[in-house]
Amino acid sequence: MTGCEKVRAALRGEAIAAPPVMLHNFMMAAAEAGVTMAEYRRDPEAIARVFIESVERYGYDGVVVDIDTATLAEALGVPVAHPGDEPALATGPRIHALAEAADLEPVELGRQERIQVWLEAVRQLKRHFGEEVYVRGNCDQCPFALASLVRGAADWMMDLMDEANEEAAHRLLEYCAGATVEFIELMAGTGADMISNGDSPAGPSLISPRLYRAFAQPYERRCAEAAHRAGLPYALHICGKTEPILEEMAATGADALELDSLTEARRARDAMAGRAAFIGNLDPTAVLALGTPDAVEAKARELIDLFRGSRRLILNAGCAIAANTPPANIHALIRAAREGY
Numbered sequence: 001m002t003g004c005e006k007v008r009a010a011l012r013g014e015a016i017a018a019p020p021v022m023l024h025n026f027m028m029a030a031a032e033a034g035v036t037m038a039e040y041r042r043d044p045e046a047i048a049r050v051f052i053e054s055v056e057r058y059g060y061d062g063v064v065v066d067i068d069t070a071t072l073a074e075a076l077g078v079p080v081a082h083p084g085d086e087p088a089l090a091t092g093p094r095i096h097a098l099a100e101a102a103d104l105e106p107v108e109l110g111r112q113e114r115i116q117v118w119l120e121a122v123r124q125l126k127r128h129f130g131e132e133v134y135v136r137g138n139c140d141q142c143p144f145a146l147a148s149l150v151r152g153a154a155d156w157m158m159d160l161m162d163e164a165n166e167e168a169a170h171r172l173l174e175y176c177a178g179a180t181v182e183f184i185e186l187m188a189g190t191g192a193d194m195i196s197n198g199d200s201p202a203g204p205s206l207i208s209p210r211l212y213r214a215f216a217q218p219y220e221r222r223c224a225e226a227a228h229r230a231g232l233p234y235a236l237h238i239c240g241k242t243e244p245i246l247e248e249m250a251a252t253g254a255d256a257l258e259l260d261s262l263t264e265a266r267r268a269r270d271a272m273a274g275r276a277a278f279i280g281n282l283d284p285t286a287v288l289a290l291g292t293p294d295a296v297e298a299k300a301r302e303l304i305d306l307f308r309g310s311r312r313l314i315l316n317a318g319c320a321i322a323a324n325t326p327p328a329n330i331h332a333l334i335r336a337a338r339e340g341y
Contacts, residue, residue: 001016002061002131002132002133003020003060003061003062003129003132003133003134004061004062004131004132004133004134004193005131006018006019006020006061006134007020007022007061007062007134007193007194007314008134008193009311010277010311010312010313010314011233011255011256011277011312011314013274013277013310013311013312014311015311016311016341017340017341018337018338018339018340018341019304019307019311019313019314019315019337019340019341020060020061020062020134020314020315020337021060021061021062021314021315021316021333021334021337022060022061022062022063022064022134022136022279022314022315022316023054023058023060023062023063023064023316023317023321023330024064024066024258024316024317024319024320024321025054025064025317025320025321025325025330026040026050026051026064026065026066026067026320027087027320027321027322027323028054028321028322028323028324028325028330029050029051029053029054030050030323031323031324032053032054032057032327033046033049033050033053033054035049035050036084036085037083037084037085037086037087037088038082038083038084038085040067041067041068041082041087041088041114041117042114042117043117044117044118044120044121044123044124045121045124047065047067047117047121047124047125048121048124048125048128051063051065051125052125052128052129055129055133057327058327058330058331058334059334060334061133061134062133062134062135062136062193062314063125063129063133063134063135063136064136064138064196064316065118065121065122065125065135065136065137065138065192066138066320067087067088067114067117067118067140068087068088068089068140069087069089069090069140069141069145069198070087070088070089070090070140070149071088071114071115071118071140072109072115072139072140072141072146072179072180072183073090073094073140073141073146073149073150074088074090074114075107075109075112075114075115075179076094076104076107076146076150076176076179077094077107077150078090078092078093078094078149078150079091079092079094090149092152093149093150093151093152093155094149094150094151095150095151095172096152096155098151098155098159098165098168098169098172099168101150101151101168101171101172101175102168102171104150104172104175106175106178106179107179109179109182109183109186110182110186115183115186118137118187119186119187119189119190120190122135122137122187122190122191122192123190123191126190126191126192126193127191134193134194135191135192135193135194136192136193136194136195136196136235137187137190137192137194137195137196138196138197138198139180139183139184139187139195139196139197139223140180140183140197140198141176141180141197141198141199142180142197142198142199142202142216142219142220142223142236143173143174143176143177143180143216143219143220143222143223144173144176144199144201144202144215144216144219144220145197145198145199145200145201145202146176146179146180147169147172147173147176148201150172150175150176151172153201153206156201157206157207160207160211160215166214169215170215173215173219176219177219177222177223180197180219180223181222181223181226184197184223184226184227184230185226185230188227188230188231188232192232193232193233194227194232194233194234194235194255194256195223195226195227195230195232195233195234195235196234196235196236196237196258197220197223197234197236197237198237198238198239199216199220199236199237199238200237200238200239200240202215202216202217202220202238203238203239203240203241203242203245204240204241204242204243204244204245205239205240205241206240209244209245209248212245212248213245213248217245217248217249217251217252220236220249220252220254221251221252221253223236223252224236224252224253224254224255225253228253233255233256234253234254234255234256235254235255235256235257235258235279236249236252236254236256236257236258237257237258237259237279237319238257238259239260239262239318239319240260240262240263241262241263242259242262242263242268243263243264243267243268246263246267246268246271246272247271250271250272250275250276251275254276255276255277256276256277256278256279256314257272257276257277257278257279258279258280258281258316258318259278259279259280259281259318260280260281260283260284260317260318260319261280261281261282261283261284261286261287261318262318263280263281263318265278265280265281265302265303265306266306268281269306269307269310272312273310276312277312277313277314278307278312278313278314279314279316280315280316280317280318281303281316281317281318282296282299282300282303282315282316282317282318282333283299283317283318284317284318284319284320284321284322284325285322287299287329288317288321288322288325288329288330288333289321289322289324289325289326289329291329292329293326293328293329293331293332294332296329296332296333296336297332297333297335297336300315300332300333300336300337301336301339303315304336304337304339304340304341307341308341311341315333315336315337
């Protein structure tokens with residue numbers, strides 16, 4: 001089976017012999033290719049080369065085309081720093097009071113250079129890989145996460161604690177949803193096989209399940225619907241210990257949930273049963289970056305055994321893989337996957 005066939009089968013829960021591997025490894029892949037983050041974020045050909053060389057090196061089934069968590073925010077006017085060898089990051093809010101959201105003007109994302117770099121990289125990868133390797137086009141931030149960047153994370157969290165701010169909060173979320181959905185629609189035109197977004201500030205590490213249900217989950221559902229209108233599956237990523245919101249995450253309509261190592265995989269499997277595939281959830285630091293190949297292989301085997309019944313598993317780290325991860329550990333992960341169920 002090709003990588004595309006394996007990932008699609010895992011999304012459907014079909015009886016495949018071995019789980020596919022789809023790595024969130026853009027920082028490691030760039031480092032191995034000798035490409036700085038400064039070059040990576042501005043050159044779609046460099047991005048494509050980074051992933052092509054990585055797939056040739058390790059032989060995995062799917063790539064996650066990611067650049068940073070600040071591209072959408074920068075397009076909306078959030079100040080962003082561009083370190084030479086780190087992903088770009090927001091350095092301050094766009095607005096200094098929630099009421100200012102009413103004055104925000106829509107932005108035509110198709111005219112934004114950094115958005116176009118992202119899209120062109122996916123187009124080049126899809127042309128190169130065809131049906132051999134699955135290409136997941138990440139679309140940066142879900143509306144809640146994007147709102148936290150536009151407003152500033154600490155102030156955004158404080159805003160949500162005051163019921164008097166509910167209408168204004170949804171006004172900002174609607175604005176951010178417009179940008180996120182536009183990015184999804186643009187990404188769908190590249191030929192990507194799957195769309196995804198991250199919404200980590202919406203997790204239980206930062207807000208309560210009640211606030212998640214009120215201010216994050218409805219907009220995550222809208223993102224999944226946008227991908228589905230374009231005929232593509234959708235993956236949602238939230239960091240942290242997500243057990244308190246797993247049912248609600250599965251109810252967004254996402255075809256897969258990418259969960260990190262703080263979430264207990266068995267509970268996630270049970271909550272997602274019949275609704276979504278599981279992407280993850282090896283610890284990118286303690287296991288992949290700092291562990292031994294034997295430890296990586298053992299942890300991967302635990303996940304494979306856990307999903308032997310459903311086969312709805314796509315092996316990956318639970319979050320972005322660090323640049324300094326030993327190659328032997330990636331080989332160990334893929335070796336475990338190839339041994340199959």
